[in-house]
Amino acid sequence: MSEGIGELLPPERLMLTPGPSCVDPRVYRAMAAPIVGHMDPWFTAMMDDVQVLMRRVFQTRNRVTFPISASGSGGIEAAVANALESGDECIVCVNGAFSERMAIIAERIPAKVIRVEAPYGRTVDPQDVVRAGKGKKIKFVGLTHGETSSGIVQRIEDYRKAADELGALLIVDTVATLGGVPLDVDGQRIDICFSGAQKAISAPPGMAPITVNERVEKYMETRKEPVRSWYFDLHPAMTYWGKDRLYHHTPPITLIYGMREALRLVLEEGLEARWERHALCQQALIAGLEAMNLEMLVKNAAERLITVTAVNIPSGLNEKTARKQLLDEFNIEIAGGLGPLAGKIWRIGLMGYSCQTWNVLRFLASLEKVLLDQGLRVPTGAGVGAAIHAFREAMQPAGAGARK
């Protein structure tokens, strides 16, 4: 009865998209371990380990820190639904598809959502946030740290200050940044911070790490209205992840195994070393792309998201054909644009296990052939050459500058 649907034989892709990233073989190996029950004492002890690791990666001492049993978008819903009661007012900084998503989810509570907007590819002005919320009772300011739809990163400190001026909570979406871009939940005083498994953490998709501070925990205990979503209600979920171990729902055991190993890998490398690796690979990527006469969407280098690079598609290029060739001929996947940027940009992710010097070179070399095949003028070897130069500059021993 399953005729025609045979053995699973996926191709071996290099995912240079805004997620999912490639996964370290150690994570696959961990996930191949037989599952146990979700109330098994061995498992609940293992959950503690995951929480210890996750706190280190988030840089927080928050008790409520655990992976939600859903994708990153489920993390948005959990953050927003636990912070809001119907009729509450909140501000969402909207400058891309994922910040827009946060606004839409908040509206469904239903809450009054004030969108403080900037064009895709630009940061939201924190002063606009203060102006928009003045005199109002704003429950939270919602920020997307790294907007993968446009390759923008925003300075959390600036929005923390704005939220403080309004007496509001700060919710930060770090789906595209945790583990790849500097982040310090306690140091930056983020009230609710969530992420995704499948980006710079490099576990398979399906879990959303979240952390919530004491201020929010206290609020959750005194809400007048239940959280709209039972599944995303953090209070009972945390009684399961917390010391009471009361059953809430069956979590994805296999993905928790994978999350544990992925977090171990992050910490074995070290957060700072990992951030540096991501920064270096992007520098080399951009050097290579610019040497091939491609232009970045985000002009201000300080506002570029390290993990996802948005590059303008050169005129005269059939972008879908080009991406198809990259996939079919070189097994490399990159992403197109979303919403108003569809057809206008490519989004190249370098995250987690995908983010390696050799992958940057493989991509630039492959892209060179694709651009040439489409009739574009590309200086031979210039992309790869510029990237190699960037790597050599960064990697040579101190004091060896004269030899470059």
Place this chain on the structure above:
Amino acid sequence: MSEGIGELLPPERLMLTPGPSCVDPRVYRAMAAPIVGHMDPWFTAMMDDVQVLMRRVFQTRNRVTFPISASGSGGIEAAVANALESGDECIVCVNGAFSERMAIIAERIPAKVIRVEAPYGRTVDPQDVVRAGKGKKIKFVGLTHGETSSGIVQRIEDYRKAADELGALLIVDTVATLGGVPLDVDGQRIDICFSGAQKAISAPPGMAPITVNERVEKYMETRKEPVRSWYFDLHPAMTYWGKDRLYHHTPPITLIYGMREALRLVLEEGLEARWERHALCQQALIAGLEAMNLEMLVKNAAERLITVTAVNIPSGLNEKTARKQLLDEFNIEIAGGLGPLAGKIWRIGLMGYSCQTWNVLRFLASLEKVLLDQGLRVPTGAGVGAAIHAFREAMQPAGAGARK
């Protein structure tokens, strides 16, 4: 920085709980395959395969048939949230923890929920449903096909009839039954049917198969109010799973690989053969338990859920100590009771890959030692003997009855 948290080394448990079940090595192997992107043409073609397989297992031609990216409880929320708008009235048949959960989730929409109740371990009277809904505008009747909290199964046809009398939709939770107990979504005219991955389907937890008929699909297109949950909104999720392939959220690629292989295994065995295997193993289990002087919670054999057997804990037994011994000494996990049945029953699951003749024998033999160690009188070998007898009766060739 991950010091003290070493290699993942889970014990090899035999899960005889109401889920998760043990997982076939073929499913682990499928999940060890490298992930690809969720927009990769190879992956979207593979999603079609999963849907074809899932329709066969649900026995439906419904277009909207796919796995939700959440555990079985997320399936409840998706079913309920897509069927309801705020202020709607619905009926939920409540006779256990999971049907109670459906009622709680519906109340959070917020909707008016009429609970038609029966004690744990009893079926809800379909006439009570009709009486409770008479003269009211009932949006749906919600039924938990197999209540794992008490080991009860309910006849879908009876509640379909009741829902028809009220002009209501029928939502059926088949988390504990799909793939283990006869079910025919189209034949039984179920409007919304959902399940879980980790029970008789025997994939790891983390996905909730759902199927929705045309009547519901049409309703979803004409709703006045958006679905309260963005994550569980079936309409955009289905544009991703449907032919449009528009991105909604990143699904758990690895779990979809596992789901595909688990569904293939279900269909290779054949639905009827699989139902028979589950029925046979439970017969043998019950024969064994009764031979050891244990009593079933559900007296009416026709109302017993085939996949989860609820057995009364004998007096004089420390049930937690007994379960701990089963786990520590024999690597077998069974479950205790929930809610009003906590401390009063054990729940023994025989589902999917866990449901094997040899596991029944291993469990009964292990339990005999545990009961003896606690000072209970158990006729030596009676449990195993009775189970073997049940297997021999069922397995002998036709016409060989005289030799038994």
